[in-house]
Structure formats: C-alpha cells, structure tokens
Amino acid sequence: MLDRRTALALTISSLLAPLSKTSFAQGADKYPARLVTLVHQYTAGGTTDLVARLIGEGLQKKWGQPFIVNGLSGGGGIVGGAHVANAKPDGYTLLLTISVMSILPAMNKKLPFDVERSFAPVAKIASLPFVIITSKASGITSLEQLIARAKENPDKITCGSVGIGSPHHLAIELFNQTAGITLRHVPYKGAAGVITDLLGGFIDMTFIGIPGVAGLIDSGSVTPIALTGSERSPMLPKTPTVVESGYPHYTQETWYGLVAPAGTPGDVIDKLYRGITEVLELPENQKRMDEIGLKIAIEPPAIFGKRLHDEIVSWRKLVTDRQLELN
Known part of the structure; x- marks a missing residue:
C-alpha cells in the first residue's frame, strides 16, 4: 500500500502530465514569441550574409517577430557553429550555414561540436555552382585544353582557392581525381587575393562562385571554361558544365541551409521549414536570389540531413584517398 506522500506525488504527476503534453503541442503554434537570432559563420556583406538577411526579413514579415542576423566568423566556420551548437534548443538561435559544414569533419581538426549530433537540419535553401575560370x-x-595540358605537365598548372579546406579547395581536389590530373593548389586567405593574382597572371586558374567574377567575365578579363553544377547557369548560358564536357559524375555546388541546435522540438523545425518554403516562393525573393546568382533548391529536414551525412562520408574518403593535409 502506498504511503500518503507517494500517493500525493503520483496524483500531482498524473494531473500535470496532460498539461505538459498540451504545452509542448502548442509550442509551434506560439513560435516565435520573441526575437530570433539567425547566426552565420562569415563576415557581413558576403553571399551567406545576404541569404541570411533575405530569410530573416521574410520570416519576420510572415510571423511578426524580429529576426536579427549575427555574423560570427572565425576558424573556417567553427566559431559560429559552436555558438549555435551550445545554444538553447528552442528555435530562437539558428544557423544559416553552407557546405563547409560537411567538410569540417574531414579536416582532422578537434571540433567543439559534432556536425551530425549537435545540429537538427531544418532545410537546404539554395545552391551555387562554381565557375572554372582561367587567366x-x-x-x-576550354576544359579539354586544360585537361590535356595538365596531363602533359603534372603539377605545373596553378589553381588558386579561397583557403585550405574550403569547398573550393575540395572541388579542385575532386576534379583532379575525376579527370586524372594534378593541378597545383595555391591557397589564399579569401577571394580577393585569388582574383588579384589571377588577373596579374601569377596563377593560371581558379574555381569560384559566379557572382564575384561576373563583371570580370563580362569584360573579358578572365575566361570561363566550365561550370561545376548539374546544369548551365542563367548568368553564364554559353558556358558548358563539366558534365557536358565528358565527366558525368562530377558536380559540385556550394549549398546554403538552415540548422538548429540538436533537441529543438520537431514541430518548431517543421514550422521553420514551411515558413522558409513560403518565403522563397514569393516572386520578389526569387528575383533577389537570381540577382546574387543562387538557385533556390529547397530540401526538407530529413533529406537535408541525409545530404549532410553522405557528404561527410564522401569528403572523408576523398581526404584519405588523396592524402590531403587540411590543417
């Protein structure tokens, strides 16, 4: 027979349980009830910052609560990632990240978070192919000329990237593996140095996002020889893809996506996914994405999560196979 204290505790628990379930079920209905911070891992003014602001502005208009954007750069994405990984999992601190998140686990660094366990995928938002340009x-x-010359002169053609372990760097290494060539990787600290040396003829080529070099291409200052996406870009309709050039298994794009701290309620995740989808369906936002060279490519949480997992596995394999030093 239960004593009076135990019986009272059980009675209170049974009364509170339905209230707890009701409160959780209503969480998404009340979300957001206050300011939401949308973190990204880079400096203000870049493409990631622009995407974060577009999403934040759209959700703020939709739900009537402020969304502020906070760029936390450093460590190649580690600083911003760690901040969100350690945030309360309530949907009020989110991370607008890019495909570097699937590369970080392959870099042999001691990370302050586990990409797959520390975050809950919300949505892949958009993608941006690289354009391969030559000085x-x-x-x-042409791509054919590049490959022929690289085979005749291994490790002689210099290819700049925005940094060791960047999506650009691994796109170069994957291309080396796919085409059976060796381009000499020349890392820089950002795109400005790459472009300066490309224009000066100090490096031969680079893989880079289209928006940053569209003006140089239009002026004829550099030569676009291929796109790394699955299809041609409206910004460069005459430039073929690597796939079209005879390498059907090579596609590389920088993706942009939203994640939340692990443990964020599933109904909040679903509401965010639906909200982002509706924001990006608006014609004015589609136009803004086009203007910065991005292709809207939404994926729901489960598919986006699988993408993260699969890319982590493939990048780790590439790093091992190519014996890359990424530290």
Missing part, C-alpha cells in the same frame, strides 16, 4: 596569361580557353 588570359595562361592561354587556356
């Missing part, structure tokens, strides 16, 4: 001094005007 005028290189004399290379």
Whole structure:
C-alpha cells in the first residue's frame, strides 16, 4: 500500500502530465514569441550574409517577430557553429550555414561540436555552382585544353582557392581525381587575393562562385571554361558544365541551409521549414536570389540531413584517398 506522500506525488504527476503534453503541442503554434537570432559563420556583406538577411526579413514579415542576423566568423566556420551548437534548443538561435559544414569533419581538426549530433537540419535553401575560370596569361580557353595540358605537365598548372579546406579547395581536389590530373593548389586567405593574382597572371586558374567574377567575365578579363553544377547557369548560358564536357559524375555546388541546435522540438523545425518554403516562393525573393546568382533548391529536414551525412562520408574518403593535409 502506498504511503500518503507517494500517493500525493503520483496524483500531482498524473494531473500535470496532460498539461505538459498540451504545452509542448502548442509550442509551434506560439513560435516565435520573441526575437530570433539567425547566426552565420562569415563576415557581413558576403553571399551567406545576404541569404541570411533575405530569410530573416521574410520570416519576420510572415510571423511578426524580429529576426536579427549575427555574423560570427572565425576558424573556417567553427566559431559560429559552436555558438549555435551550445545554444538553447528552442528555435530562437539558428544557423544559416553552407557546405563547409560537411567538410569540417574531414579536416582532422578537434571540433567543439559534432556536425551530425549537435545540429537538427531544418532545410537546404539554395545552391551555387562554381565557375572554372582561367587567366588570359595562361592561354587556356576550354576544359579539354586544360585537361590535356595538365596531363602533359603534372603539377605545373596553378589553381588558386579561397583557403585550405574550403569547398573550393575540395572541388579542385575532386576534379583532379575525376579527370586524372594534378593541378597545383595555391591557397589564399579569401577571394580577393585569388582574383588579384589571377588577373596579374601569377596563377593560371581558379574555381569560384559566379557572382564575384561576373563583371570580370563580362569584360573579358578572365575566361570561363566550365561550370561545376548539374546544369548551365542563367548568368553564364554559353558556358558548358563539366558534365557536358565528358565527366558525368562530377558536380559540385556550394549549398546554403538552415540548422538548429540538436533537441529543438520537431514541430518548431517543421514550422521553420514551411515558413522558409513560403518565403522563397514569393516572386520578389526569387528575383533577389537570381540577382546574387543562387538557385533556390529547397530540401526538407530529413533529406537535408541525409545530404549532410553522405557528404561527410564522401569528403572523408576523398581526404584519405588523396592524402590531403587540411590543417
């Protein structure tokens, strides 16, 4: 027979249980009830910042609560990632990230978070292919010419990237593996140095996002020889893809996506996914994405999560196979 204290505790628990369930079920209905911070891992003014602001502005208009954007750069994405991984999992601190998140686990660094366990995928938002461009001094005007010359002169053609372990760097290494060539990787600290040296003829080529070099392409200062996406870009309709050029299994794009701290309620995740989808369906936002060269490519939480997992596995394999030093 239960004593009076135990019986009272059980009675109170039974009374509170339905209230607890009701409160949780209503969480998404009341979300957001206050300011939401949308973190990204880079400096203000870049493409990631622009995407974060577009999403934040759209959700703020939709739900009537402020969404502020906070760029926390450092460590190649680690600083911003750690901040959100350690945040309360209530939907009020989110991370607008890019495909570097699937590369970080392959970099042999001790991370302050586990990409798959520390975050809950919300949605993949958009993608951006790289354009492979060559300097005028290189004399290379087609992908076929590049590959032929690289096979004749292994490790002689110089290819700049925005940094060791960046999506650009691994896109180069994957291309080396796919085409059976060796381009000499020249890492920089950001795109400005790459472009300066490309224009000066100090490096032969680079893989880079289209928006940052569209003006140089239009002026004829550099030569676009291929796109790494699955299809041609409206910004460069005459430039073929690597797939079209005879490498059907090579596609590389920088993706942009939203994640939340692990443990964020599933109904809040679903509401965010639906909200983002509706924001990006608006014609004015589709136009803004087009203007910065991004293709809207929404994926729901489960599919986005599988993408993260699969890419982590494949990048780790590439790093091992190519014996890359990414530290």
